[in-house]
Amino acid sequence: MKLRSKEWFGRKGKDGFIYRAWMKNQGIPADMFEGKPVIGICNTWSELTPCNAHFRDLAEAVKKGVLEAGGFPVEFPVMSLGETLMKPTAMLFRNLASMDVEESIRANPIDGVVLLCGCDKTTPSLVMGACSVDLPTLVVSGGAMLTGKFQGKDIGTSDVWRFADASKQGTITEEEMNQAEAGMCRSAGHCAVMGTASSMASMVEALGLTLPGNAAIPAVDANRKVLARMSGRRIVEMIKEDLKMSKILKREAFENAIMVNAAIGGSTNFAIHLMAIAGRIGVELDLEDFDKYSKGVPLVANLQPSGKFFMEDLYYAGGIPAVMNSIQKFLNTDALTVNGKTIADNCSNQKSLNETVISTIENPFNPLSGIVVLKGNLCENGAVIKPSAATPALMKHTGKAVVFEDIEDYKVKIDSLDLDVDENSVLVLKNVGPKGYPGMPEVGNMGIPKKLLDKGVVDMVRISDGRMSGTGFGTVVLHISPESAVGGMLAFVQNGDMIELDVEARQLNLLVADEELAKRKQNLKLDLNKYTRGYCKLYVDHVEQSHLGADLDFLKGGSGSEVLRDSH
Structure with a gap:
């Protein structure tokens, strides 16, 4: 074997002495360094x-x-x-x-x-x-x-969203929430x-x-x-x-x-x-x-x-x-x-031991699967949706936008009884992308407004430039690119605009005239300078958009295992 570690532990003289001697203070026998x-x-x-x-x-x-x-x-x-x-x-x-x-x-x-x-x-x-x-x-x-276990039923992290909605509606007590919390993990x-x-x-x-x-x-x-x-x-x-x-x-x-x-x-x-x-x-x-x-x-x-x-x-x-x-x-x-x-x-030899849990492709649990990539004027570089976790009736939908400018705006407004929203609305959350938040948080599966929960609404079309927890579900469009914070089309959506989602056609579009959009773009002000030091500044300056993986641009590829400069 050609061992990379030999460049340290196989050396003679001062350098090898230092490398081995200080490792030996952990009680490591000498033969551990020999090949x-x-x-x-x-x-x-x-x-x-x-x-x-x-x-x-x-x-x-x-x-x-x-x-x-x-x-x-x-x-x-x-x-x-x-x-x-x-x-x-x-x-x-x-x-x-x-x-x-x-x-x-x-x-x-x-x-x-x-x-x-x-x-x-x-x-x-x-x-x-x-x-x-x-x-x-x-x-x-x-x-x-x-x-997890709660009141004789199996539970997991996905149920957190259901418990949260039930708590809003008052159909679960604080004591029951505590019991669920104790049984979850x-x-x-x-x-x-x-x-x-x-x-x-x-x-x-x-x-x-x-x-x-x-x-x-x-x-x-x-x-x-x-x-x-x-x-x-x-x-x-x-x-x-x-x-x-x-x-x-x-x-x-x-x-x-x-x-x-x-x-x-x-x-x-x-x-x-x-x-x-x-x-x-x-x-x-x-x-x-x-x-x-x-x-x-x-x-x-x-x-x-x-x-x-x-x-x-x-x-x-x-x-x-x-x-x-x-x-x-x-x-x-x-x-x-x-x-x-x-x-x-x-x-090849590991067949399913329970076809209720792992089915065959001839008789699948659900023919819909995977990640669907959407394009359109609202997501020029792409957006994603998981159809297996969505509501079939909402996979083709047109509705009026209800816009939240950022996560703080969302938290203030979402459960207000004055919010102008109905079950056909499209919830829009801006400025939660890689640069805009920064870090692209898992807030894309916005909660259903309380006034609609009380009417029995359990899902709505929701779109954002953020992410969603893998434990989440719903008709949720995510990772819109380019994000709103860098001037993507999402930045120009206003309350009342019509948005069209067509998952089968792989389309997500803002139905606003080009002339009106041109006017809105003239008034756009971008602010990515709120971080002036440290890792957050490095991140905002160099993070790529979500359709590229949101890595830092200078980290693409690799430098290999060679150490360019020696020590001692």
């Missing part, structure tokens, strides 16, 4: 990221596997992004965390990496950073929490539904970056530790085989990930993260590809928010290998994965 591959365990453990709070144990399992295979494990921390606590939004810091990962790997004596990912943004940020270095890399996800792990975290775990498995079965094993199931231990063993072999990320992340792997995301009803956030990963590894991927490759792939996984069941149920039904087996005819089955085998090798 053994160094495996970096990149850990996003944090008590401020509850989804990842069990990662210390997971890291120990990986270490055991590395040692068993003859490697030298070294665990290191990177910035952890906790979706539930971070303000203003964890997405603001995805690119920052990816820089932390990239530079931590490159700067240190590491031959291969195991990425411990869980909560939503920890997966794409770690994969993005690792792509830019391109060493042998394997992902271990943290797993979903056990299914019963164990370690990320959201129990097919939200963004589960979509990301499924994404890396479909890309071939994990051992088979990674995505669906519950966080507290003993098999999660078994998978982590086997991953520790496998990464040592990957170094011997020189199986780098770039050998796995070919165009075909990205197409597979898009098709699997369609089949599981995955998060719309999938698009923005996969685009960013493709940009780091150098694979050409366009927003239209998400529509192209998911078209015709039915929804076979009956999981919330598009269906009924939970990640725990997916595991018992066969997990992502069973999903891939069901849609095998669509996939690039000869794509290589981290275990050295192809997608076909990994999924």
